[in-house]
Amino acid sequence: MSGERFRVTYHICGDESSAFEKAKDICLEQTVEISDELVPDGPIRDWILGQIEHFAPVRDGVFQAQISYAAETSAFELPQLLNVIFGNTSIKAGIRVENLEFGQELLGKFSGPRFGIQGLRKVLGVHEKPLICSALKPMGQSPQEFADNAYAFAVGGIDIIKDDHGLTDQSFCPYNERVEACAEAVDRANRVTGKNCLYFPNVTAPVQEIFTRARFAQDVGAGGFLINPGLTGFDAMRALAADDALNLPIMSHPALLGSMVTSSKNGFAHAVLFGQLQRLAGADASVYPNYGGRFGFTREECASISQSCRMPMGSYPPIFPSPGGGMTMEKVTDMLTVYGNDVLFLMGGGLYGHSPDLTANTRYFLSLIGRKD
């Protein structure tokens, strides 16, 4: 038993000796799940057991432990990889996952993002400046009403229109009807504008339905997929991204993932959950709440996500950070400072509320970010 190891950095609350004891517990808990005296000598102790590679203070009462695990313990399967990273330890207060470092062997077992920033820009034909996206809402409208909204946004020059993340297959707006109508409307608008706006229907669904819906969407001309990995499991997104019969970009939505980041003492760092794990699981754009909106993410947390979406990660392409909400005219300059040009702004309610004319609202917002295409 030998081979590559991957590294997880945890922040652990406590004084130095108790934090170090917790780090030793993590090594056991995440692998053999028995007490140290029962661990057999030989490969189980030397290779399977987690190993503390580094231990140091971070700030008063918080220490960081970098622990390495044999890549093979993950079976190179995403659910089990998440389990080795944080499965049982998630149930312990005062321990948070701060960073992941994967080697080439492990990263090579997952296909990663298919498009990334450059791939998505190429499909859209927008090679500079930020991209913008809006969502079809409110739930309760008919497929035709959503299609009319999609047409208005697309004629205004928006890059991507996605389903609101709660639109699935409600009887008052069936999936197939909605997706077909909206894909047709966006196609019609593209013939007017000469652009290539993309429609991303929500394929979040019961496990056996996800792929059926994705294939239907691709067949009727959708331009990508929206999925909520917190609702379906991250592996469903990975499988979508890895499916050779499906060849469309993926946007990931954070629904139900909030409890994993709202505490500074448990869960995942924002950059891990909305950056590293999204790329590992094949997202081309990662939606998260923008700072200054109705959720509580700070400017620094948002900047860390943005950085994590774009930092080197094996042969994976960088992906679009997609901050949602909280965007006002006054904040555009600061947001461009934080995010730069490689960002996909998600404007939901803001684009609906500015005026009743969705096309004019879209054009106004494009002008705010310097887009004159």
Place this chain on the structure above:
Amino acid sequence: MSGERFRVTYHICGDESSAFEKAKDICLEQTVEISDELVPDGPIRDWILGQIEHFAPVRDGVFQAQISYAAETSAFELPQLLNVIFGNTSIKAGIRVENLEFGQELLGKFSGPRFGIQGLRKVLGVHEKPLICSALKPMGQSPQEFADNAYAFAVGGIDIIKDDHGLTDQSFCPYNERVEACAEAVDRANRVTGKNCLYFPNVTAPVQEIFTRARFAQDVGAGGFLINPGLTGFDAMRALAADDALNLPIMSHPALLGSMVTSSKNGFAHAVLFGQLQRLAGADASVYPNYGGRFGFTREECASISQSCRMPMGSYPPIFPSPGGGMTMEKVTDMLTVYGNDVLFLMGGGLYGHSPDLTANTRYFLSLIGRKD
């Protein structure tokens, strides 16, 4: 647009007026996701929008809001139902899901637990007293070593032997080899004891593999399935429970779900996450960390889970609470007080550490809980 509504009770931190504002925000956020002034009059406002049914103080700085949603907004799909309950609101600090109340229509759309307490007791032939279960560990052993352990436990009279939740399909212990060897060993032991010990392999896997592994397990004589819904998504467990080609009981493990309960101000109440949602998603036994063990759940939290596993819930049967760890001779009396007889005790490291003889350890533990079968 009309029909049944379901009710979610949230605990909201804040003073009375801010908590009430947050409750109104939840009604919007979980359904239409636009600001109130943009909500159209008519069925979207009257039916789709969440409605505050009840608002009252709980304790200093915490208020409870019971909010109802049209069942149809869930599309009667589990991922979307979870989204309506807590999707975006999970990202807001200071809001926790405390209780769920579903009507007959919604519950009837999910098949629920197939076996429950009575069904599992019937298969095992153990009609009174608590059940006991152990786990195959540590990771790193070979299929044959695990099979030998399984045999030793089964000969000792244990009720259920499960894979440790981190055993999947590692190259050093391939799934098919392990499952076939352990199922055979338990069958051989049953012929010695005349009992019907069940082996539950871990079917946590990439999304397309879950059902392949479950079918294989059933074909080679496994007695049930272990799955980690925090790793696979809850819907994968629901689909296992609903699959007519699979007819074995399901044990659910809490890996990666910890961050959803470690804060008293966000996430889910223990009774919701480890009781109500497990039953909705078809678990026959719900594993969670016992009080007094190496995790931080309190006696009261554990009692609330146990109660939630067994309280009336439509036509669903009660299921086994399965507290893991923290069991010592001194605590048995108190644990029987908390849990009663309808409990499935999960003894992992404890059964390995008591002495090197797993068969003797099992018999000793059975005697502790008054089992003389």
